[in-house]
Amino acid sequence: xxxxxxxxxxxxxxxxxxxxxxxxxxxxxxxxxxxxxxxxxxxxxxxxxxxxxxxxxxxxxxxxxxxxxxxxxxxxxxxxxxxxxxxxxxxxxxxxxxxxxxxxxxxxxxxxx
Amino acid sequence: xxxxxxxxxxxxxxxxxxxxxxxxxxxxxxxxxxxxxxxxxxxxxxxxxxxxxxxxxxxxxxxxxxxxxxxxxxxxxxxxxxxxxxxxxxxxxxxxxxxxxxxxxxxxxxxxxxxx
Numbered sequence: 001x002x003x004x005x006x007x008x009x010x011x012x013x014x015x016x017x018x019x020x021x022x023x024x025x026x027x028x029x030x031x032x033x034x035x036x037x038x039x040x041x042x043x044x045x046x047x048x049x050x051x052x053x054x055x056x057x058x059x060x061x062x063x064x065x066x067x068x069x070x071x072x073x074x075x076x077x078x079x080x081x082x083x084x085x086x087x088x089x090x091x092x093x094x095x096x097x098x099x100x101x102x103x104x105x106x107x108x109x110x111x112x113x
Numbered sequence: 114x115x116x117x118x119x120x121x122x123x124x125x126x127x128x129x130x131x132x133x134x135x136x137x138x139x140x141x142x143x144x145x146x147x148x149x150x151x152x153x154x155x156x157x158x159x160x161x162x163x164x165x166x167x168x169x170x171x172x173x174x175x176x177x178x179x180x181x182x183x184x185x186x187x188x189x190x191x192x193x194x195x196x197x198x199x200x201x202x203x204x205x206x207x208x209x210x211x212x213x214x215x216x217x218x219x220x221x222x223x224x225x226x227x228x229x
Contacts, residue, residue, distance in 0.1 A: 040223075041220075041222050041223070042117070042203050042205070042220025042222050043203065043205070043217070044220070045217070045219075088155070088156070101217070103155045103156040103157075104155060105153065105155040106155060
């Protein structure tokens, strides 16, 4: 079945770049997503990438997709204390319908001063 | 302000006592969905709705019901709650009309349910 894997924790120094990695198994995935969850809040959609793209940049965020290896990464440049959160990778199954989203378990990003 | 509002935010109740968690969005979104978040399991979809009077099961629908009588509201109903439904619940909405807009873009702040 479908599975999305992420490491549980990542610790970086303020001002450095953060790279959060994700692997997925469903080769029919059409879109891949990154969500951010701050303490006590719901998830916020950060960005997404279509499976025929290999890179997408949006201000401090860069998403890289290696479809051959089924590997997705989120790079946050110049990491700030406000970036401290849990980051979820998610994939949509073929068709991209609302019933087809599988989440990873989330990566806790910890910012060191 | 665009938002998804859930109520209540916290609830402690007992096994078997019916409860409803309300969800309302003010963005005229077609798609709405419910997720539960559990430690070590991430988010799992319970039910979703593509439009008024159109609902379908997600990955973990057992023990839950939903309804979509109006576009803005999508309540989650637990007819006979059990302790294994103790969890953090999120409602989400999205514009719909095809991928990627079918996927949740706006989440509520969550409802923490404890079933004793």
